[in-house]
Amino acid sequence: MKALIVVESIWGNTEAIAVAIGAGLGAGAEVVRIDAAPDVLPAGLDLLVVGGPTHAFSMSRVDTRKAAKDQGATRVPRLGIREWIGKLGTPPRGTRVATFDTRSVAPRLPGSAAKKAMKRLVKLGYEPLAAAESFGVYGYSGPLEEGEVARAEQWGRTLAGRLA
Ligand SMILES: Cc1cc2nc3c(=O)[nH]c(=O)nc-3n(C[C@H](O)[C@H](O)[C@H](O)COP(=O)(O)O)c2cc1C
Numbered sequence: 001m002k003a004l005i006v007v008e009s010i011w012g013n014t015e016a017i018a019v020a021i022g023a024g025l026g027a028g029a030e031v032v033r034i035d036a037a038p039d040v041l042p043a044g045l046d047l048l049v050v051g052g053p054t055h056a057f058s059m060s061r062v063d064t065r066k067a068a069k070d071q072g073a074t075r076v077p078r079l080g081i082r083e084w085i086g087k088l089g090t091p092p093r094g095t096r097v098a099t100f101d102t103r104s105v106a107p108r109l110p111g112s113a114a115k116k117a118m119k120r121l122v123k124l125g126y127e128p129l130a131a132a133e134s135f136g137v138y139g140y141s142g143p144l145e146e147g148e149v150a151r152a153e154q155w156g157r158t159l160a161g162r163l164a
């Protein structure tokens with residue numbers, strides 16, 4: 001099984017979820033930060049997993065990442081999953097996809113980057129392996145809601161089970 005997990009993260013919460021999903025997926029899963037994500041996907045990929053923070057009800061944009069910087073974030077990626085997905089072409093037939101996001105649970109804000117990402121990826125020709133999934137963080141910078149790392153690892157195991 002070959003899986004690539006591409007993650008955008010500003011304060012590290014979404015990245016921690018990505019690492020846990022990778023552990024759940026098991027051997028053959030690789031986590032890559034958005035800044036280092038390849039524009040052309042590796043050959044023989046069984047599963048692409050894409051995750052990012054929910055910003056303004058959707059995937060981040062230049063202005064929302066700037067807003068994060070203005071709030072003191074120091075590790076703001078130069079591009080987000082929205083722009084990265086925009087560079088992807090049609091995948092080989094049968095390439096599966098899963099998407100996840102983090103979003104604020106206190107205060108509880110609406111929106112899901114994962115749902116928007118899934119819509120774009122399905123339009124490109126990826127086949128969904130699971131419904132878009134969300135994980136909770138407190139406020140903008142976190143930490144993650146209790147139990148979310150374990151739930152992410154379990155979600156990774158579920159994905160691996162569906163691929164088998
Ligand atoms: C500019 C901005 C807009 C945000 N908008 C939303 C939102 O619409 N809905 C939501 O649930 N969370 C929102 N958040 C909270 C983010 O989802 C939260 O910062 C993110 O999950 C943290 O993940 P990270 O540490 O990986 O960056 C927003 C955060 C920022 C900085």
